[in-house]
Amino acid sequence: xxxxxxxxxxxxxxxxxxxxxxxxxxxxxxxxxxxxxxxxxxxxxxxxxxxxxxxxxxxxxxxxxxxxxxxxxxxxxxxxxxxxxxxxxxxxxxxxxxxxxxxxxxxxxxxxxxxxxxxxxxxxxxxxxxxxxxxxxxxxxxxxxxxxxxxxxxxxxxxxxxxxxxxxxxxxxxxxxxxxxxxxxxxxxxxxxxxxxxxxxxxxxxxxxxxxxxxxxxxxxxxxxxxxxxxxxxxxxxxxxxxxxxxxxxxxxxxxxxxxxxxxxxxxxxxxxxxxxxxxxxxxxxxxxxxxxxxxxxxxxxxxxxxxxxxxxxxxxxxxxxxxxxxxxxxxxxxxxxxxxxxxxxxxxxxxxxxxxxxxxxxxxxxxxxx
Amino acid sequence: xxxxxxxxxxxxxxxxxxxxxxxxxxxxxxxxxxxxxxxxxxxxxxxxxxxxxxxxxxxxxxxxxxxxxxxxxxxxxxxxxxxxxxxxxxxxxxxxxxxxxxxxxxxxxxxxxxxxxxxxxxxxxxxxxxxxxxxxxxxxxxxxxxxxxxxxxxxxxxxxxxxxxxxxxxxxxxxxxxxxxxxxxxxxxxxxxxxxxxxxxxxxxxxxxxxxxxxxxxxxxxxxxxxxxxxxxxxxxxxxxxxxxxxxxxxxxxxxxxxxxxxxxxxxxxxxxxxxxxxxxxxxxxxxxxxxxxxxxxxxxxxxxxx
Numbered sequence: 001x002x003x004x005x006x007x008x009x010x011x012x013x014x015x016x017x018x019x020x021x022x023x024x025x026x027x028x029x030x031x032x033x034x035x036x037x038x039x040x041x042x043x044x045x046x047x048x049x050x051x052x053x054x055x056x057x058x059x060x061x062x063x064x065x066x067x068x069x070x071x072x073x074x075x076x077x078x079x080x081x082x083x084x085x086x087x088x089x090x091x092x093x094x095x096x097x098x099x100x101x102x103x104x105x106x107x108x109x110x111x112x113x114x115x116x117x118x119x120x121x122x123x124x125x126x127x128x129x130x131x132x133x134x135x136x137x138x139x140x141x142x143x144x145x146x147x148x149x150x151x152x153x154x155x156x157x158x159x160x161x162x163x164x165x166x167x168x169x170x171x172x173x174x175x176x177x178x179x180x181x182x183x184x185x186x187x188x189x190x191x192x193x194x195x196x197x198x199x200x201x202x203x204x205x206x207x208x209x210x211x212x213x214x215x216x217x218x219x220x221x222x223x224x225x226x227x228x229x230x231x232x233x234x235x236x237x238x239x240x241x242x243x244x245x246x247x248x249x250x251x252x253x254x255x256x257x258x259x260x261x262x263x264x265x266x267x268x269x270x271x272x273x274x275x276x277x278x279x280x281x282x283x284x285x286x287x288x289x290x291x292x293x294x295x296x297x298x299x300x301x302x303x304x305x306x307x308x309x310x311x312x313x314x315x316x317x318x319x320x321x322x323x324x325x326x327x328x329x330x331x332x333x334x335x336x337x338x339x340x341x342x343x344x345x346x347x348x349x350x351x352x353x354x355x356x357x358x359x360x361x362x363x364x365x366x367x368x369x370x371x
Numbered sequence: 372x373x374x375x376x377x378x379x380x381x382x383x384x385x386x387x388x389x390x391x392x393x394x395x396x397x398x399x400x401x402x403x404x405x406x407x408x409x410x411x412x413x414x415x416x417x418x419x420x421x422x423x424x425x426x427x428x429x430x431x432x433x434x435x436x437x438x439x440x441x442x443x444x445x446x447x448x449x450x451x452x453x454x455x456x457x458x459x460x461x462x463x464x465x466x467x468x469x470x471x472x473x474x475x476x477x478x479x480x481x482x483x484x485x486x487x488x489x490x491x492x493x494x495x496x497x498x499x500x501x502x503x504x505x506x507x508x509x510x511x512x513x514x515x516x517x518x519x520x521x522x523x524x525x526x527x528x529x530x531x532x533x534x535x536x537x538x539x540x541x542x543x544x545x546x547x548x549x550x551x552x553x554x555x556x557x558x559x560x561x562x563x564x565x566x567x568x569x570x571x572x573x574x575x576x577x578x579x580x581x582x583x584x585x586x587x588x589x590x591x592x593x594x595x596x597x598x599x600x601x602x603x604x605x606x607x608x609x610x611x612x613x614x615x616x617x618x619x620x621x622x623x624x625x626x627x628x629x630x631x632x633x634x635x636x637x638x639x640x641x642x643x644x645x646x647x648x649x650x651x652x653x654x655x656x657x658x659x660x661x662x663x664x665x666x667x668x669x670x671x672x673x674x675x676x677x678x
Contacts, residue, residue, distance in 0.1 A: 019566050023407065030406045031379065031399065038379065041399035045569040049562070051414065054572060152444020153518075165456035166448075173481050177463035177472065190443075223519075226558075239559075275613070280417075281516070281557025305653075309613070 002028060005064050009047060012060045020047050036065060148189035149285060149315075160186030192287055192315055193224045194362065197273065199292030200231045200257060201264035207322045207349065208260075211291050214355050216241045216249050226282055230269035230292070231259035236277075264295060266335055267302030274309050283310060287362055289318040291349060294336025303335050307342035317342060320349035320358055374432050376402055391420070391427035392576075392584050400571040401428070410529050410550035412514075412565060415573030417555060418617020425510035425551040434549065435507040439494035441517035450521070451528075452536060453491045459484045485538035498548040499534050506546035515554040519561065526564045576618060578605055578673065584618060589625040595674065599636045600625045602673030603666055604648065610661055612654040624648045636670055638663045 002025045006016040027042035040061055048057045156164055167183035175181070196215050200208045219225045219241040229235045240252040254260065277283070288310055296303055311317050319339065325348045340346065345361050348354040376382045382405070383398035393401065401424070404411035413421040429436035439450055462484065466472040472480060492500060498509040514522065528534060529550060533543035552568060554560050576584060578601055585597040592600075600621060608615040616624075627647045633640050641663050649655050658666065 017566060023409070023569070026407050027403050030403060037395060038399060041379070041396045042403065044396060045400040045403055045571055048572075049565040049570050050559075051572045152442065153446055166454065169454065169456050169459055169484070172460075172463070173477050173484070176477075177460075177467060177480060179460065187444075277556070279613070280555055284557075 001033075005043070005060075006047070008060050008064050009057065012056050014047070014053050014056050014060065015049075016047050020049075039065070149192050151188045151190035153188055153190075154185040155188040157184055157186040160184035162186060191222065191224050192285060193226065193282065194218060194222075195278070195283055195286050195288045195314075196225065196227045197270070197288070197290045197292075198227065198229050199264060199266065199290070200229045200260055201295070202261045203264070203293055203295045204322075205261050207291075207293075211320075211322075211349065211355075212250060212253065213246065214358075215291075216246055216253075220244050220246075220249065226277075228269075228273060228277075229253075229257045229259075230264070230266055230273075231257070232262050232265055233259060234269040234272040234276075235259075263297050264292075264335075265298040266290075266292060266294075266296040266339075267298040267300070267304075267306055270306035270310065271302065274306055278310060279313055283314045285313075285315050287316045287318065288314045289320060289358070289362065290339075290343075291320045293321055293323050294319075294333040294339065296333070296335025298335075300334040300338035304338040304342065307339045311342040311344070316344045318345045318347065318358070318361060319343040320347050320354075322348070322350040322354075324348045325350045325354070374405075376405060378402070385431050386427050387587070389427050389430045390587055391423060392580055392587060393424075394574070394576065394580060397424070397571055397573065400569050404551075404569050405549060407569075408547050410552055410568045412552045412554065412560070412568035412570050413573055414554045414556055414570070416575065416615070416617055418619035419573045419575060420618050421553040421573055422510065422512055425508050425553075428549060428551065429508040432505060432508065432549065434505045435501070435503070436510060437494050437498045437507050437548070438510045438512060440512045441514050441521070443516055443518060445517050445521055447524070449493060450495050451493050451534060452496045453493065454485070455489045455491050459489050462489070487539060490536070490539065495528055496534055496536075496542060498550075499528065499532060499544045500542040501548070502545060504546070506544075507548045509548040509550045511550065511552045513555055514552045514564075515557045515560055522561050522564055526561070526567060529564075529567050575608065575615075578602070581605070581618065581621060585621060585625045588622045589629055592625045592629040593634050596628060596634055596636070597625060598674035599670045600628065603636060603641070603670035605673060606666055606669045607648065607658065610657055612649065612657060613651045614649070614654060616648045620648045636667050638667055641667060 002021055006021045006024070009016045023046040024043055027046050028039065031038040031042045033039055043061060044054070044057060048054055154160075154162065154164075156167060162185050164183040164185040167185075168179050168181070171181040171183060172179040196218060198208065198211055198215055200212075204211075215227045219227050219238060220243070226236070226238050227241055229237055235257045237253045237256055240256045241249045243249040243252065274283075278288075307317070319336075321336065324346070347358050347361055349358060374385075376385065379395065379399040379402040382402045383393055383395070386393050386398070386401075400411055403409070411424075413424060415421055425438075426436060428434075441450075463472070463480070466475075466480075466483070475483075490496075494509070498507050501507050511525070514525070517525075531543075532547045533541055535541045552560075575581075581601040581604065582594075582597050585592060585601060586594065589597070604616050604621045604624070624644060624647045627644045628636070628640065631640065631644070645655055645658065645663075649658060
């Protein structure tokens with residue numbers, strides 16, 4: 001019965017690894033199966049691991065509990081189907097894309113090398129699909145380092161300033177207990193966390209896909225990167241983008257984000273980000289990069305307030321605006337104008353070259369563009 | 372003697388005797404953590420009483436509370452064990468002075484140095500290496516602040532309940548400690564660690580439970596005051612604040628009001644004590660915009676509506 005329920009959960013999109021199912025069975029053994037609420041809580045304690053999944057679980061549980069007393073066999077077969085359907089989907093996607101890249105492989109390579117320089121400065125919006133593809137490959141080569149910050153963890157260092165007692169003690173045994181060789185240590189360096197907030201609203205459409213590739217390059221290229229999509233709501237896509245395979249990662253992220261090319265409520269999304277993630281710790285001491293054109297349908301005052309909050313906790317805030325390169329561009333979009341006072345670096349984001357510059361800004365070596 | 376409750380209701384009852392009123396979900400999770408001997412991972416907003424769970428468990432079971440506060444860069448020497456180097460050096464000096472070390476090989480010297488008496492046990496080793504009859508309560512606070520590497524180590528400790536000190540050997544728990552982990556979700560705790568644990572998302576309490584908590588924790592506050600404070604806090608939570616007040620703030624507020632000898636909320640006293648509930652200037656401004664008089668009125672209505 002527990003296994004059947006786990007099936008339903010998996011069908012509903014919740015991960016239920018075998019270990020958790022076993023724990024669930026154990027838990028049921030403890031609380032019994034007579035009462036709805038004890039079965040419910042036993043399942044929640046063992047099978048749910050994210051607050052986001054609670055709604056899913058509730059839904060699945062309600063369906064399961066009603067069905068449990070009616071037609072158990074039908075439930076299982078039905079759910080089998082759903083699981084299969086999802087598997088099929090994935091496989092199809094993978095196969096399709098593999099096929100494409102195989103057939104396109106040869107012309108792609110020549111195109112990439114001859115056209116690299118042109119591509120580097122071309123506006124994403126004017127790309128053809130082929131160009132977009134090779135541009136994305138270029139983007140995969142970007143690496144992000146970023147200014148380090150001092151870590152609490154100490155590392156052995158011959159020129160360090162703090163005594164390393166443990167190593168000194170070890171060394172002294174070689175000299176009959178006389179601590180002649182002294183060892184030292186020093187705090188090491190750590191990468192600062194990098195938080196990327198990508199605007200995926202309708203007005204960003206020509207750029208969003210290319211930039212998502214950029215975000216993926218960042219997430220898979222180094223540690224301590226978090227990625228979110230902002231549109232009508234905030235969606236975290238760090239996990240989805242973790243895969244090294246860009247096509248798979250992007251497919252998963254697109255599946256996860258439901259409001260592609262919809263409206264924008266940047267201010268509201270930033271508020272959610274600040275409340276749920278940023279101010280609690282994710283943005284503290286981090287480099288926060290907003291990739292957006294600044295067209296916001298919400299209240300600019302909210303956006304300004306939230307950007308200010310974000311700037312107060314972060315190490316550096318960067319705003320990447322693909323429209324900035326347009327001749328005669330002035331930040332007239334109300335949202336952009338409201339946010340600018342709280343942005344440390346304001347950079348372009350329309351082409352590969354601009355993205356490379358962004359990578360440099362993040363690394364702290366690029367020239368900071370004045371607002 | 373180790374306590375073993377037989378139903379979640381037992382847990383709820385015992386905890387409320389010791390000053391903590393859990394909801395059904397939390398009581399079930401604690402019950403399962405105790406009977407299945409699994410670590411319990413608690414997540415939730417700041418100030419909903421996650422850390423308090425470990426403290427009350429320690430009061431109830433009589434097990435020693437061993438707290439490990441996580442932070443970035445925490446490593447084995449701060450969380451598990453370290454050697455007492457100054458004593459080791461002294462020991463070597465003494466052995467030399469008394470002539471005892473003469474004729475001893477390096478290996479013998481080394482064996483003398485790495486004995487348990489020179490071992491400084493930190494929180495994890497204390498909890499695993501305990502020899503008492505009552506299992507201690509191990510609180511691993513804000514695990515999301517530690518780095519991934521530490522988390523991996525923690526995973527190993529929590530699945531086997533044993534720790535190996537290379538120079539000494541293996542410590543394993545005679546009575547596995549009752550483990551409570553808390554996280555504020557500044558980053559996601561690794562899935563493998565979550566899989567080891569039972570998980571509970573701690574919510575803000577509902578109105579009646581919050582009143583009960585205030586009554587329990589601030590006995591000097593009258594029932595009417597407790598109800599009004601809980602009502603006001605409930606309203607505050609709907610105002611879209613940066614930091615909606617948690618139970619901790621509700622208790623602080625009730626304590627402040629009781630200390631001032633108040634039995635009812637009014638506009639003046641709310642204005643004077645707002646700083647105990649709201650810790651951001653922007654939040655206070657927003658509440659004043661909403662109107663303190665309105666807040667007091669809503670609180671009064673709420674406190675009467677259900678009584």
